[in-house]
Amino acid sequence: MQEHDVLVVGAGGAGLRAAIAAHEEGADVALVTKLHPVRSHTGAAEGGINAALREGDDWQLHAYDTMKGSDYLGDAPAIETLAQDSPEETIQLEHWGMPFSREDDGTVSQRPFGGLSFARTTYAGAETGHHMLHTMYEQVVKRGIQVYDEWYVSQLAVTDDEDPSERECHGVVAYDIKTGQIEGFRARNGVVLATGGLGQVYDHTTNAVANTGDGAAMAYRAGAPLEDMEFIQFHPTTLPSTGVLISEGVRGEGGILYNSEGERFMFEHGYANNAGELASRDVVSRAELTEINNGRGVNDEYVYLDMRHLGEERITDRLENILHLARDFEGVDGLEEPMPVKPGQHYAMGGIEVDEHGQTCIDGLYAAGECACVSVHGSNRLGGNALPELIVFGARAGRHAAGTDLGEPEIETGRSEEFEREDDLDTPVEPGAVETGSEDAVADGGAAVASGEEVVRRAVENERTRVDRFLEKDEGVQQAELREKLQKSMTQNVNVFRNEEGLKQALEDIREVREAYQDVYVADPSRTFNTDLIQTIEMRNLIDLAEAITLGALARDEFRGAHWRQEHQERKDDEWLKHTMLAWNEGRPELYYKPVILEGEEKAYEPKERSY
Amino acid sequence: MSTQIQEEPEETETEATEVAPAERESPGDRRRAERDAGRERAAATGPVGDVEGESFRLKVFRYDPEVEGKMEPRFDDFRIPREKGMTVLDALIYARDHYDTTLTFRHSCRQAVCGSDALFINGRQRLGCQTQISDLDHPVRVEPLPHQDVVKDLVVDMEHFYDQMHAVEPFFQGDAPEGELEEQRQSRENREKIKMSTRCIWCGACMSSCNIAAGDNQYLGPAAINKAYRFAMDDREEEDLKEHRMNVLDQEHGVWRCQTQFSCTNVCPKDIPLTEHIQELKREAVKQNLKFW
Ligand SMILES: Cc1cc2nc3c(=O)[nH]c(=O)nc-3n(C[C@H](O)[C@H](O)[C@H](O)COP(=O)(O)OP(=O)(O)OC[C@H]3O[C@@H](n4cnc5c(N)ncnc54)[C@H](O)[C@@H]3O)c2cc1C
Ligand code: SF4
Ligand code: FES
Numbered sequence: 081m082q083e084h085d086v087l088v089v090g091a092g093g094a095g096l097r098a099a100i101a102a103h104e105e106g107a108d109v110a111l112v113t114k115l116h117p118v119r120s121h122t123g124a125a126e127g128g129i130n131a132a133l134r135e136g137d138d139w140q141l142h143a144y145d146t147m148k149g150s151d152y153l154g155d156a157p158a159i160e161t162l163a164q165d166s167p168e169e170t171i172q173l174e175h176w177g178m179p180f181s182r183e184d185d186g187t188v189s190q191r192p193f194g195g196l197s198f199a200r201t202t203y204a205g206a207e208t209g210h211h212m213l214h215t216m217y218e219q220v221v222k223r224g225i226q227v228y229d230e231w232y233v234s235q236l237a238v239t240d241d242e243d244p245s246e247r248e249c250h251g252v253v254a255y256d257i258k259t260g261q262i263e264g265f266r267a268r269n270g271v272v273l274a275t276g277g278l279g280q281v282y283d284h285t286t287n288a289v290a291n292t293g294d295g296a297a298m299a300y301r302a303g304a305p306l307e308d309m310e311f312i313q314f315h316p317t318t319l320p321s322t323g324v325l326i327s328e329g330v331r332g333e334g335g336i337l338y339n340s341e342g343e344r345f346m347f348e349h350g351y352a353n354n355a356g357e358l359a360s361r362d363v364v365s366r367a368e369l370t371e372i373n374n375g376r377g378v379n380d381e382y383v384y385l386d387m388r389h390l391g392e393e394r395i396t397d398r399l400e401n402i403l404h405l406a407r408d409f410e411g412v413d414g415l416e417e418p419m420p421v422k423p424g425q426h427y428a429m430g431g432i433e434v435d436e437h438g439q440t441c442i443d444g445l446y447a448a449g450e451c452a453c454v455s456v457h458g459s460n461r462l463g464g465n466a467l468p469e470l471i472v473f474g475a476r477a478g479r480h481a482a483g484t485d486l487g488e489p490e491i492e493t494g495r496s497e498e499f500e501r502e503d504d505l506d507t508p509v510e511p512g513a514v515e516t517g518s519e520d521a522v523a524d525g526g527a528a529v530a531s532g533e534e535v536v537r538r539a540v541e542n543e544r545t546r547v548d549r550f551l552e553k554d555e556g557v558q559q560a561e562l563r564e565k566l567q568k569s570m571t572q573n574v575n576v577f578r579n580e581e582g583l584k585q586a587l588e589d590i591r592e593v594r595e596a597y598q599d600v601y602v603a604d605p606s607r608t609f610n611t612d613l614i615q616t617i618e619m620r621n622l623i624d625l626a627e628a629i630t631l632g633a634l635a636r637d638e639f640r641g642a643h644w645r646q647e648h649q650e651r652k653d654d655e656w657l658k659h660t661m662l663a664w665n666e667g668r669p670e671l672y673y674k675p676v677i678l679e680g681e682e683k684a685y686e687p688k689e690r691s692y
Numbered sequence: 693m694s695t696q697i698q699e700e701p702e703e704t705e706t707e708a709t710e711v712a713p714a715e716r717e718s719p720g721d722r723r724r725a726e727r728d729a730g731r732e733r734a735a736a737t738g739p740v741g742d743v744e745g746e747s748f749r750l751k752v753f754r755y756d757p758e759v760e761g762k763m764e765p766r767f768d769d770f771r772i773p774r775e776k777g778m779t780v781l782d783a784l785i786y787a788r789d790h791y792d793t794t795l796t797f798r799h800s801c802r803q804a805v806c807g808s809d810a811l812f813i814n815g816r817q818r819l820g821c822q823t824q825i826s827d828l829d830h831p832v833r834v835e836p837l838p839h840q841d842v843v844k845d846l847v848v849d850m851e852h853f854y855d856q857m858h859a860v861e862p863f864f865q866g867d868a869p870e871g872e873l874e875e876q877r878q879s880r881e882n883r884e885k886i887k888m889s890t891r892c893i894w895c896g897a898c899m900s901s902c903n904i905a906a907g908d909n910q911y912l913g914p915a916a917i918n919k920a921y922r923f924a925m926d927d928r929e930e931e932d933l934k935e936h937r938m939n940v941l942d943q944e945h946g947v948w949r950c951q952t953q954f955s956c957t958n959v960c961p962k963d964i965p966l967t968e969h970i971q972e973l974k975r976e977a978v979k980q981n982l983k984f985w
Contacts (some may be wrong), residue, residue, distance in 0.1 A: 115800060115806070115808070116808075116850070116854075116894075118806075118807065118893070118894050119800055119801075119806040119807060119808045120806075121800070121801060121806070123801070123805045123806055123893070124801050124803060124805050124806070133873070167873055168872045168873060171872060171873050171874070171875055172872075174875050174876060175866075175868035175869075175875075175876065176863075176864055177863070177864025177866060177923070177926065177928065177929075179878075179883060179886060179887070179890045179926075180883075181883070182878055182879065182880045182883050183880075184880065185877070186877030186878050186879055186880075187875055187877065188875060205887070207805075207891070210805055210891070210893070211890060214890070215864070218862055218863035218864065219863060221858055221862060221863055222861075222863035258843060288800040288801045288802065288806065289799060289800050289801075289802065290800045321776065321777040322777070322802060322803070323802075324802065324803045325803075404804070405803060405804075408804060408822050408824075409777070409779075409803065410777065411777065411824070558793055559793075560788075560789035560790075560793060564789075602793075603792075603793045603794055604793060604794035604796075605759060606756050606758045606759050606794070606844070607758060608756060608757060608758050608843065608844050609796050609843050609844045609845075609847050610796075611796050611797075612793045612794060
């Protein structure tokens with residue numbers, strides 16, 4: 081068994097920042113990651129980091145834009161923390177040598193982004209995430225922080241008190257991908273989950289293949305509730321054949337969207353008369369699909385994004401990476417032709433419920449980055465707000481886990497008696513685990529188990545049994561088949577446009593996949609680099625998360641941010657200024673609501689009509 | 693132990709690494725030119741299954757030290773249905789998901805930023821996700837990166853590569869200015885100078901293509917030297933640090949090993965002018981030594 085003060089699971093932007101912060105507080109910290117750190121998906125981020133750095137801008141404006149962008153579903157304490165800490169965190173990256181793009185006077189460049197009232201998106205070409213990831217990994221190397229790379233974390237070691245808020249996390253179980261060895265990792269102070277997005281729930285996504293939502297699903301099953309899962313962001317400009325992202329930076333620099341009739345539809349069809357192409361992502365995604373559904377799409381599938389008029393010099397200076405992506409992945413020369421684009425799954429606004437210090441309701445369990453939901457993005461994330469979230473909340477989670485006192489959090493986590501419960505959601509099938517026995521149990525051990533080591537040891541035992549079962553079985557279904565079925569159904573039914581019938585269909589499909597999964601087997605008998613096994617474990621996570629997204633979407637009968645419902649075409653503030661919460665209760669998802677906090681440090685944010 | 697099997701290249705292979713680096717031509721231009729040539733050739737000769745809906749042959753290297761039937765390295769043949777825009781990575785995923793789930797390779801981003809799927813494709817180091825099937829001659833042959841130990845199938849051990857990267861102190865060591873919000877200034881020119889060097893995604897293609905690295909295990913290799921270049925040329929680091937960095941590079945297994953063969957530059961998927969960077973560092977090293985006389 082390995083032992084450290086703080087274990088950080090995942091080494092993307094959030095995990096690296098958390099590890100550095102914990103290390104600076106003097107903790108013995110280790111990173112456990114299924115990919116080598118520089119392979120994490122933060123490296124794919126293109127556009128930039130929002131930070132109020134310049135004269136004329138300030139954190140209050142950033143907070144206001146974010147609250148408006150969230151369609152008033154973000155929590156003010158989280159949003160204000162993001163806006164306040166981001167400048168310092170961004171400049172910290174600069175001090176660590178990050179190669180930001182520069183102005184003539186040598187200061188870092190900023191550019192406009194959708195939904196922002198000031199050009200505050202700080203960037204490094206169109207490859208901001210790549211530079212951010214590498215810069216932070218360099219700092220990890222510099223500090224000699226231990227990294228277990230290509231170790232897959234497959235379980236949390238959590239005690240199983242009946243009340244999740246009484247549970248305690250003592251570590252994780254991980255699997256050495258190279259050798260197949262399963263080992264326990266004990267964390268004396270805390271475990272920080274930073275496992276990133278869940279894009280693989282969908283089949284057209286900008287996310288990496290590794291983005292299977294492992295951390296969120298593991299925390300959910302261990303008893304930490306998932307928050308606002310129905311809010312999935314679809315990015316309006318992804319390449320049709322692969323889902324590769326064309327950064328919002330293109331529209332930020334002046335890129336134009338056209339339909340098949342050559343109309344600049346954002347204006348000509350009145351989707352956003354002021355902001356046009358720079359309206360927020362939900363607005364633009366719906367506009368594109370409406371054009372396509374009304375027969376004004378190109379090949380019934382996509383629209384055009386044109387940047388030719390920006391001129392070669394400006395494009396190669398600021399968007400060079402886009403030229404490469406369009407050419408390599410779609411065969412289009414962005415200097416000569418407009419680029420085909422359509423909406424694709426991009427970001428999960430929801431995730432593991434945490435407070436401003438990154439704590440979940442389970443003692444010793446933290447989460448940061450895309451897998452978490454402190455609720456800064458609410459129902460719609462503004463472009464350029466995820467990268468600051470990684471560094472701001474990654475650092476805070478790392479610090480807190482290392483034992484630093486950050487004060488009383490304002491955001492409450494865990495169930496409270498006052499929260500309203502949803503008992504009568506009409507679902508076509510029984511959601512939740514299929515009755516089989518042990519594998520859904522929390523790490524096990526119960527209150528009778530005394531020591532942290534023992535909790536970890538038992539979790540390791542459980543995991544060995546599960547893995548042996550997968551490997552010993554020599555016929556049944558294979559995960560690839562199930563994955564395809566799940567992804568197709570989600571893309572068909574729980575996409576940009578949603579209706580009750582489709583959502584119910586998705587729940588039925590998910591149930592079928594869940595039942596079939598009982599019979600899953602791994603064809604590869606080898607313990608060496610068994611990707612078949614890894615994908616099979618990941619598949620289970622996709623099922624639970626797909627179900628959480630769909631249940632949330634079915635419950636929320638209003639139209640807010642990225643969540644559009646055919647039967648409910650208005651934002652219902654009277655009823656829905658609240659977060660959708662899902663708790664895994666003895667293998668069954670339990671739905672309840674938690675009020676949104678609109679009360680900020682100095683003022684309360686008044687919900688307003690969101691127009692661009 | 694190296695399990696790389698050295699086979700004769702197939703006669704169908706014409707897209708090789710012999711392209712001489714023309715003056716003033718960037719590696720990107722060269723790569724594009726090669727690709728266009730590939731497309732033309734493919735159009736002229738009409739290779740198997742170049743049309744959507746048809747299929748083509750994918751030959752994949754297989755090896756697993758643990759599984760009896762796979763202990764001897766071999767090639768497996770897969771028939772892959774063609775789709776428009778299909779990449780080598782797509783083809784591998786298809787083969788794995790539809791024919792043989794034990795087929796093992798690394799991949800993640802599908803967009804040439806994570807660096808995990810550098811492979812030896814038709815006799816050349818390339819990223820699977822960045823390589824269009826339509827640019828290749830058929831059958832498409834996929835092997836693990838040469839000169840690296842094979843863990844299983846297409847997965848190679850990257851430890852040595854990481855060790856070399858870490859050996860050059862790959863982290864910024866400039867002094868932070870006073871004040872949390874006070875940024876260091878960097879001129880646009882200086883940023884432009886280091887720009888290409890910062891693009892490295894640690895894929896290992898360059899190292900695998902380098903004859904010298906293959907023969908000298910201690911040679912830092914193009915990627916690590918390029919990483920050092922990135923910091924040595926960054927004006928935000930002080931002069932004395934630059935000297936220290938040059939000392940790391942100006943040693944027996946450092947820059948002087950490079951024999952300007954350009955193979956690294958030719959294969960780098962991020963178009964980094966590696967050889968040029970190494971040459972520039974050699975000149976710096978000479979300059980620095982002169983100073984001490
Ligand atoms: C194409 C693209 C472009 C984007 N552009 C921008 C932008 O311009 N600005 C912006 O603000 N945001 C952007 N975003 C969003 C932002 O980049 C992501 O939300 C963010 O990078 C996620 O970072 P992370 O640290 O949470 O996760 P990741 O970077 O995805 O890292 C996850 C880590 O967890 C590890 N991991 C996962 N599961 C396990 C497991 N079971 N065991 C062990 N380790 C595990 C992985 O190995 C990895 O190291 C973009 C997103 C995408 C997809
Ligand atoms: S320099 Fe180029 S080829 Fe070498 S590791 Fe970096 S990206 Fe890969
Ligand atoms: S899959 Fe990431 S570089 Fe190819």
